[in-house]
Amino acid sequence: MKIIFTLTVLVCLSEASSPTDFYRHWGDGRAEISSYNVDVRRYDQVRKGNSVLIFVTEDINKETFIKVESPVPKDDRMYVMKLNHIIRFNTGIYDYSVMSSIFSEVDGRYWPFSLRKVTNSIQDWCGHIFDEVIVGSNCVEGRINSYFERDGVSFYTVPVSSNFVSGDGLLIRMRELNGEWLKPGQQIAISFFPSLWSIHLRSLERKISDAILTKAIGKDLEISSQIVPAYEWQLDFENNWEKYWIEQEYPHRILAWEFSDGGKGMLIETLRLSYWEHNNNEDLEYRKLLDLNSRKLVD
Numbered sequence: 001m002k003i004i005f006t007l008t009v010l011v012c013l014s015e016a017s018s019p020t021d022f023y024r025h026w027g028d029g030r031a032e033i034s035s036y037n038v039d040v041r042r043y044d045q046v047r048k049g050n051s052v053l054i055f056v057t058e059d060i061n062k063e064t065f066i067k068v069e070s071p072v073p074k075d076d077r078m079y080v081m082k083l084n085h086i087i088r089f090n091t092g093i094y095d096y097s098v099m100s101s102i103f104s105e106v107d108g109r110y111w112p113f114s115l116r117k118v119t120n121s122i123q124d125w126c127g128h129i130f131d132e133v134i135v136g137s138n139c140v141e142g143r144i145n146s147y148f149e150r151d152g153v154s155f156y157t158v159p160v161s162s163n164f165v166s167g168d169g170l171l172i173r174m175r176e177l178n179g180e181w182l183k184p185g186q187q188i189a190i191s192f193f194p195s196l197w198s199i200h201l202r203s204l205e206r207k208i209s210d211a212i213l214t215k216a217i218g219k220d221l222e223i224s225s226q227i228v229p230a231y232e233w234q235l236d237f238e239n240n241w242e243k244y245w246i247e248q249e250y251p252h253r254i255l256a257w258e259f260s261d262g263g264k265g266m267l268i269e270t271l272r273l274s275y276w277e278h279n280n281n282e283d284l285e286y287r288k289l290l291d292l293n294s295r296k297l298v299d
Helices: 019-026 167-173 195-202 282-292
Strands: 002-004 031-040 045-061 077-091 094-105 114-123 128-137 139-144 155-159 165-167 187-193 208-221 226-237 242-245 254-259 264-273
Touching: 002 019, 002 226, 031 077, 031 195, 045 094, 077 167, 094 167, 094 195, 114 195, 128 165, 128 195, 165 167, 264 282
Parallel strands: 165 187
Antiparallel strands: 002 208, 031 045, 031 264, 045 077, 077 094, 094 114, 114 128, 128 139, 139 155, 187 208, 208 226, 226 242, 242 254, 254 264
């Protein structure tokens, strides 16, 4: 990945997100599917793999936080942006399969895209783990069901404040899909709760940490020999940092990321389609378009 440190001074009105942009773009019944080549550090070694980010809007039940598939009254529904974050990689002889589902309320109670629910499941040859959090007005309530004794079946509650940000919800909020969150060059202090996958990956505690989030000035990012104007976001918490490059032009795709532990990701391709309608054998062509099998999953 090459980052060309040139200040982007051209500002196009079409790049500014607005409610019109959001509902026109995301209310068309399709999902955004982006594929990535990734490096994941596991067991003190960097592993190569693939990742897919799937963004789509839908209604969930306000009480159960489950997708609405029946005639539920409008007042009992919550309109959310859902992100399914899928990661596949190998560790020696066996493979890892990771999926996080993130639900953020579009017209949030306190701010746009307020995180409401996250589920995470991890499968490898040893066993599997399921982790879920529900985010309320003043706390995160979590439950774990794990093959491993250290977690087992357990429950936890973490108090949160008004500047709470989750590592999972950050992947939606940084895209600024319905208006600007931070101005270029702005830095804010946040109360940070790690993503559920990073808790397992890095053996982090389930707790709130003081963190700094920075949105840098515009920079050009080279992807597949193309120059794409992007904003670099950096998250600093405890002894870790994470960087994300977000496309300046709407819909502000996540172009790449890099972590202090050596993890990274780089965009391969993006498609917009109703993927749930493409489950026939001939639809394997879409996987070729996403180039999901282009990288050998080797150590």
